[in-house]
Amino acid sequence: MDYPDRFDVIVIGGGHAGTEAALAAARMGSRTLLLTHNIETLGQMSCNPAIGGIGKSHLVKEIDALGGAMGLATDLGGIQFRVLNARKGPAVRATRAQADRVRYKAAIRGLLENQPNLTLFQQAAGDLIVDNDEVRGVVTETGIHFLGETVVLCTGTFLGGVIHIGLDSTRGGRAGDPPSNRLAERLRALPFRVDRLKTGTPPRLDARSLDFSQLEEQPGDTPTPVMSFMGNRAQHPRQVSCHIAHTNERTHEIIHANLDRSPMYSGMIEGVGPRYCPSIEDKVHRFADKTSHQVFIEPEGLDTHELYPNGISTSLPFDVQLQVVRSMRGLENAHITRPGYAIEYDFFDPRDLRHSLETKFIANLFFAGQINGTTGYEEAGAQGLLAGLNAARRAQGLDSWCPGRDEAYLGVLVDDLITLGTKEPYRMFTSRAEYRLLLREDNADLRLTEAGRELGLVDDARWAAFSEKREAIERESARLRASWVQPDSQAAACIAEKTGKAPAREYSLMDLLKRPELGYADVAGLPGIPGDPVDDESVAEQVQIQAKYQGYIDRQRDEIAKLKRHEATPLPVDLDYTRVDGLSHEIRQKLAEARPETLAQASRISGVTPAAVSILLIHLKKRR
Numbered sequence: 291m292d293y294p295d296r297f298d299v300i301v302i303g304g305g306h307a308g309t310e311a312a313l314a315a316a317r318m319g320s321r322t323l324l325l326t327h328n329i330e331t332l333g334q335m336s337c338n339p340a341i342g343g344i345g346k347s348h349l350v351k352e353i354d355a356l357g358g359a360m361g362l363a364t365d366l367g368g369i370q371f372r373v374l375n376a377r378k379g380p381a382v383r384a385t386r387a388q389a390d391r392v393r394y395k396a397a398i399r400g401l402l403e404n405q406p407n408l409t410l411f412q413q414a415a416g417d418l419i420v421d422n423d424e425v426r427g428v429v430t431e432t433g434i435h436f437l438g439e440t441v442v443l444c445t446g447t448f449l450g451g452v453i454h455i456g457l458d459s460t461r462g463g464r465a466g467d468p469p470s471n472r473l474a475e476r477l478r479a480l481p482f483r484v485d486r487l488k489t490g491t492p493p494r495l496d497a498r499s500l501d502f503s504q505l506e507e508q509p510g511d512t513p514t515p516v517m518s519f520m521g522n523r524a525q526h527p528r529q530v531s532c533h534i535a536h537t538n539e540r541t542h543e544i545i546h547a548n549l550d551r552s553p554m555y556s557g558m559i560e561g562v563g564p565r566y567c568p569s570i571e572d573k574v575h576r577f578a579d580k581t582s583h584q585v586f587i588e589p590e591g592l593d594t595h596e597l598y599p600n601g602i603s604t605s606l607p608f609d610v611q612l613q614v615v616r617s618m619r620g621l622e623n624a625h626i627t628r629p630g631y632a633i634e635y636d637f638f639d640p641r642d643l644r645h646s647l648e649t650k651f652i653a654n655l656f657f658a659g660q661i662n663g664t665t666g667y668e669e670a671g672a673q674g675l676l677a678g679l680n681a682a683r684r685a686q687g688l689d690s691w692c693p694g695r696d697e698a699y700l701g702v703l704v705d706d707l708i709t710l711g712t713k714e715p716y717r718m719f720t721s722r723a724e725y726r727l728l729l730r731e732d733n734a735d736l737r738l739t740e741a742g743r744e745l746g747l748v749d750d751a752r753w754a755a756f757s758e759k760r761e762a763i764e765r766e767s768a769r770l771r772a773s774w775v776q777p778d779s780q781a782a783a784c785i786a787e788k789t790g791k792a793p794a795r796e797y798s799l800m801d802l803l804k805r806p807e808l809g810y811a812d813v814a815g816l817p818g819i820p821g822d823p824v825d826d827e828s829v830a831e832q833v834q835i836q837a838k839y840q841g842y843i844d845r846q847r848d849e850i851a852k853l854k855r856h857e858a859t860p861l862p863v864d865l866d867y868t869r870v871d872g873l874s875h876e877i878r879q880k881l882a883e884a885r886p887e888t889l890a891q892a893s894r895i896s897g898v899t900p901a902a903v904s905i906l907l908i909h910l911k912k913r914r
């Protein structure tokens with residue numbers, strides 16, 4: 291049958307990409323349908339119940355700055371929050387939350403069900419309606435035709451999914467869910483380049499069978515960090531600790547002795563796995579000289595005994611999994627509640643996409659998430675939001691939008707995918723961004739919320755809170771610039787007490803804040819200085835970071851401006867990169883292989899840093 295209503299945007303798949311895509315399109319006023327296998331699994335975390343971490347929290351905060359759901363749901367579902375790299379610079383600091391799987395999912399479902407313009411429908415999509423290389427709608431596996439202006443495909447690991455445990459394999463989208471085989475076949479008949487990837491998950495454990503006295507406890511941070519710019523600590527459920535266990539030589543012996551029973555080593559799995567999140571058999575095989583690996587024992591939720599042992603993802607047979615788990619101290623009597631497994635699935639070469647995530651060959655069809663060769667909820671959510679907003683813009687007859695590499699990690703992610711493609715599951719790292727100091731997690735709202743508001747993604751409440759924060763930062767920075775500490779004043783005595791040295795001349799509070807040994811709390815409320823320090827931690831943090839890093843930030847902005855001026859500068863095809871002084875061996879090799887035609891193209895090759903581009907520019911000037 292033909293469904294009676296037409297939609298502007300039809301999203302297939304209610305995982306992390308699909309939910310952000312559907313919410314974004316609906317927020318922009320488009321009539322949106324989210325068609326998914328099972329409404330009960332909306333927002334389900336297929337693997338680790340954790341959000342954020344290095345590079346990934348930047349994406350979560352960008353999604354949040356653009357009005358998305360992931361950060362909000364994390365604050366409602368997070369049961370342990372930490373800031374990683376807290377002692378390092380703000381560019382690489384990253385918030386990570388352990389989530390209660392059930393609470394996170396409930397939060398996502400609540401947001402979806404309360405979103406105006408959004409219709410949910412439970413059924414598998416089996417076919418696309420394509421006419422003259424343009425998508426017109428979707429047909430479900432029971433034959434319902436949904437017509438729409440645009441379609442966003444967010445089917446994750448489900449296309450042609452095959453689950454492996456030891457030498458046994460079954461078809462599945464993830465444990466307990468069916469694969470999408472009809473849709474996979476249909477897509478394979480379209481002119482996209484398709485390949486296989488794989489990922490894996492560890493066995494889950496029953497907490498009652500572990501001896502926690504033998505494990506190292508890892509509590510969350512106090513005060514508890516918050517994920518969303520609209521979130522607050524009071525929303526967090528009860529907080530709990532994680533624990534750390536270790537593999538040992540016995541564990542590694544068991545794995546070595548059973549490698550021939552691993553589908554990865556027997557050749558059964560063809561897909562390439564995530565290099566940065568390898569299975570335990572991969573780690574033991576590749577790093578043969580290491581006698582121990584850390585295993586983070588993470589709670590799956592507040593109302594369950596299940597634990598997620600992060601670090602032992604495996605596709606070894608169950609009997610070997612049990613031996614591996616029980617070889618670790620504190621886990622000698624561990625009971626496995628669910629075996630670990632690996633999954634192989636189809637992904638599509640993201641070089642067949644535009645910056646909007648629309649496919650090049652079928653108009654109005656967008657791809658987002660794991661289907662594009664990425665791994666991770668955050669990478670999926672960020673792409674979903676972008677594809678959803680661009681599908682809505684297309685339906686509204688507007689041009690597409692995508693942030694640049696100097697504006698957002700989302701820009702880095704999409705640019706990497708569509709220009710370089712990927713041969714292994716792609717995950718985000720801060721090292722992938724050239725302008726890390728500009729793209730911090732703490733300033734994602736300052737970078738993106740205004741654009742989000744113009745795009746129609748940001749509601750009034752977020753816009754009001756953001757505008758107030760931005761004004762407060764400007765007001766407080768202006769106060770610090772205009773307030774002076776005189777030598778021999780009471781304020782100068784306070785500075786002397788903190789630094790061991792009295793200021794010899796007058797300094798503004800802003801000058802003092804630039805000093806490494808002083809923080810906002812040290813200078814903002816000095817006696818005799820007019821005005822009060824701000825209460826809002828996020829405002830104080832911004833004022834401090836902007837003061838301390840202004841010099842570096844200005845330098846990065848100059849580099850971007852310089853690069854933009856020289857973007858079109860041609861690179862001679864016969865350029866001998868071995869003769870360019872100052873380039874590393876690796877960069878020379880990458881440039882020689884890729885033979886970019888312009889400086890802009892060279893700058894987009896992963897690993898080619900802004901400094902290397904400057905060296906190339908100088909070299910070209912010398913050649914003239």
Ligand code: FAD
Pocket residue numbers: 302303304305306307308325326327328331332333334335336337338413414415416444445446447448449463464465467469470473489490491567603631632633658659660661664665666667670671
């Ligand atoms: P998914 O979250 O997979 O969601 C896809 C959704 O689409 C599901 O709701 C599904 O029901 C629906 N769907 C599929 N086909 C259809 C259809 N035809 N019709 C209707 N609905 C459909 N990430 C990491 O970062 N680290 C890891 O270690 C890691 N390990 C993983 C291990 C396993 C076993 C699995 C399965 C995933 C793992 N991931 C890991 C990946 C992480 O789960 C994904 O990156 C993330 O969930 C991708 O989000 P997505 O929205 O693209 O797809």
